[in-house]
Amino acid sequence: MREQGNKFEQLAKSYLKSQGLVAICDNFSCKVGEIDLIMTDNKTLIFVEVKQRANNNFGGAAAAVSLTKQRRVIKTAMVYCAKQKINFEQQASRFDVVAITGSNEPFDIEWIKHAFPQ
16 A cells, blocks of 8 residues: 555656656654655645545545544644754745546546645
8 A cells, every 4th residue: 555655646746857856755754644745836835635446436546545644643743843943933834735536548547736725
């Protein structure tokens, strides 16, 4: 399962880089949780949750990012910033979701900016 997750995270990373973002960190984890990708867009830190689903049944990949998951990602982002000595409150940041649908190529990639409030 982790291998498949890595495959889709790398796909999302390549896609976001093609859109002009710069990769900072893959799979940051701590006791609180994990962030799939951390990237920058100019001076904005972007914390990215990558979700993949075979189809759109049951709401699709984007719907799989629950409120609980959102809260965990936000707390993990705060830990990341603390470890990097970045003031989370003053740093321009946002939380994006890359929703990937399909089991085989070509995949449908949906990039949702500002996917949840911080």
